[in-house]
Amino acid sequence: MGLYFLCIILFCVGLYGVLRKRNIVKIIIGLVIMNYSISLFFVLLGYKFHGRAPIESQNQTIANMVDPLPQALVLTSIVISLAVMALLIAIAIRIYERYGTFDITKIKRLRG
Amino acid sequence: MINNSKSGMSLIVRTVTGLVVCFIMLFGIYIILHGHLSPGGGFAGGVMVALSFVLLVLVFGKDANATRISKNLASNLDSIGALMFLGIALLGFAQGAFFRNILGKGSHFDLFSAGTIPLSNIAIGLKVAVGLFAIFLALVILEKFKEGQ
Amino acid sequence: MELYILLIFMIFAAFVAIEMKDLFSSVIAMGAVGFALCLAFLIVKAPDLAITQLVVEILCLIILIRATMNKDLPLVIEGRWVFNTMATLIFAGVFLFFSYWALKELPNFGEPLMTVVRKYMEEGADKTGSVNLVTGVVLDFRAYDTLGEAAALFAAVIGIVTVLRKTGSKSHDK
Known part of the structure; x- marks a missing residue:
């Protein structure tokens, strides 16, 4: 319960960055931090006390492994988050060379 | 491999990189191939292979073209990886279902076991490696174009 | 206890x-947040995720540093500072309050339900032939997820190459 709540607080720090900051790079950093907190929350849901990593070794009976399903779901989402972050960075670079700033309130002109 | 182009880092960094980068790539390929036996798999190994190419571009400069991979080749290899994964999935229709594991399972703890899982790992690794390297190459080529103006 | 310190x-x-x-x-x-996340994955017994997070974090830092190099922006204090900050903090507070009630319904930390996974753990190694259960789940039981992931990564690469192509900026003269 306490660990879950700390994960939600980390999510809120990222959300604060997204909602409050005006620099595009700060907004991207906030999004990445939100992504980290969600990954950690998923993996914490599958943790079992005194569990082993979900990899079998030789001559071992199945006992007391942590949950492999959230780990498998998070494994795909980590690489996706990297690709999405790179896409946002590409858009930010285009905005910088078109408008000369990272400030989102200065982007007012509509130039096709 | 060590050339005298202006861009890039100093001679010490170039020499050490030329010695080390093949081991990084080899470790990535090891991680991909042993994905069904030990921690790792296509995602982690693919990012490692992409990082070895990124290291080459960072150290030898944009103009040196030490990796010999252009953006078109990267796009083609990316498509080949995706189509290979889809083809492995469609191969399951030989026994009646999508993504069915039709090859022999083999014995546990063997490198050649687990049916189509190592082939899928190779496809995913190729796709992730070349895709991420294409992203990095697009950023680098943009900077080069801006400096040329 | 280590998890509390790391978080x-x-x-x-x-x-x-x-x-x-x-x-x-x-x-x-x-980057410090990302590497601490990598350590947390190691503590909760997820070595696959720790390896992936480590290398992804390095590539993420390289891309971000290349993007923000020599491009700095002096911070401006805008007019409605108090209103914006208070609105954001109130929104985060309401979010935390409702998430507290939602989190009380979850099972306790360290005692997951494991209803679906019990079947995977008993039969997974024999059915898929892979002794790494995470790889077995990713590439055999839940392979549709991985196919969707490949499609999303492909779309992201196409988007980046399209956004950053050379001819886009050539037609616009300042």
Whole structure:
């Protein structure tokens, strides 16, 4: 319960960055931090006390492994988050060379 | 491999990189191939292979073209990886279902076991490696174009 | 106990990354959050995720540093500072309040339900032939997810190459 709540607080720090900051790079950093907190929350849901990593070794009976399903779901989402972050960075670079700033309130002109 | 182009880092960094980068790539390929036996798999190994190419571009400069991979080749290899994964999935229709594991399972703890899982790992690794390297190459080529103006 | 320390460190580093005035420093602080996340994955017994997070974090830092190099923005204090900050904090507070009631319904930490996974763990190694159960789930039981992931990665690569292509900026003269 306490660990879950700390994960939600980390999510809120990222959300604060997204909602409050005006620099595009700060907004991207906030999004990445939100992504980290969600990954950690998923993996914490599958943790079992005194569990082993979900990899079998030789001559071992199945006992007391942590949950492999959230780990498998998070494994795909980590690489996706990297690709999405790179896409946002590409858009930010285009905005910088078109408008000369990272400030989102200065982007007012509509130039096709 | 060590050339005298202006861009890039100093001679010490170039020499050490030329010695080390093949081991990084080899470790990535090891991680991909042993994905069904030990921690790792296509995602982690693919990012490692992409990082070895990124290291080459960072150290030898944009103009040196030490990796010999252009953006078109990267796009083609990316498509080949995706189509290979889809083809492995469609191969399951030989026994009646999508993504069915039709090859022999083999014995546990063997490198050649687990049916189509190592082939899928190779496809995913190729796709992730070349895709991420294409992203990095697009950023680098943009900077080069801006400096040329 | 280690997880509490790591999570408090991550919250502190995330706050530093959000609030730092220099863009380069905030990127480095974000790297600190990512590597602490890698350690947390090791503690909760997820070695696959720890390896992936480590290498992804390195590539993420390289891309962010290349993007923000030599491009700094002096921080401006805008007019409606109090209103914006208060609105954001009130929204985060309401979010935390409702998430507290939602989190009370979850099972306790360390005692997951494991209804679906029990079947995977008993039969997974024999059915798929892979002794790494995470790889077995990713590439055999839940392979549709991986196919969707490949499609999303492909779409992201196409988007980046399209956004950053040379002919886009050539037609616009200042």
